[in-house]
Amino acid sequence: MQQALKDLERAYTNFFSKRAAYPRFRKKGQRDSFRYPDPKQIKLDQGNDRLFLPKLGWMHYRNSRDVLGEVRNVTVSESGGKWFVSTRRRARSSSQCPVRLASMSASPVLQRSATARFSKR
Numbered sequence: 001m002q003q004a005l006k007d008l009e010r011a012y013t014n015f016f017s018k019r020a021a022y023p024r025f026r027k028k029g030q031r032d033s034f035r036y037p038d039p040k041q042i043k044l045d046q047g048n049d050r051l052f053l054p055k056l057g058w059m060h061y062r063n064s065r066d067v068l069g070e071v072r073n074v075t076v077s078e079s080g081g082k083w084f085v086s087t088r089r090r091a092r093s094s095s096q097c098p099v100r101l102a103s104m105s106a107s108p109v110l111q112r113s114a115t116a117r118f119s120k121r
Contacts, residue, residue, distance in 0.1 A: 003035045033077035042074050044087070051085060061085060 011023035036042055036053055043052035044067060052058050053074065069089040076085050 003037060031077070033075055035076075036074045039070065039072055042071050044071055 008023065011020065014020035015022055041054045045051070046063065046066060049060055049063055050058050051061055051074075053076070067087050067089055069091045072088045072090055074085060074087050076083060078084075
């Protein structure tokens with residue numbers, strides 16, 4: 001919720017500064033996503049393919065690639081009826097490539113939890 005308000009404030013600031021067009025609002029259920037910007041809240045257990053997110057708990061995921069370095073933030077998004085988790089990380093050393101996104105597909109546990117939490121039934 002706080003990230004959504006920050007995004008809205010940034011969109012209006014850009015609009016009134018003549019850097020962008022008027023903000024477009026998203027309909028409920030289209031391009032649903034939310035972020036966890038605090039790395040202290042996120043726990044990643046790659047050995048057991050588990051991810052801990054506040055209010056959702058521990059979830060299993062299918063790892064499409066290893067997350068190297070320190071996790072900075074996590075974005076959970078829905079696409080095609082499936083939930084996906086993207087991580088932004090900080091590289092461990094200067095010899096590694098710069099910050100990149102690693103994509104992970106979440107398990108049905110996340111689908112049930114997020115749907116139960118964020119949809120009206």
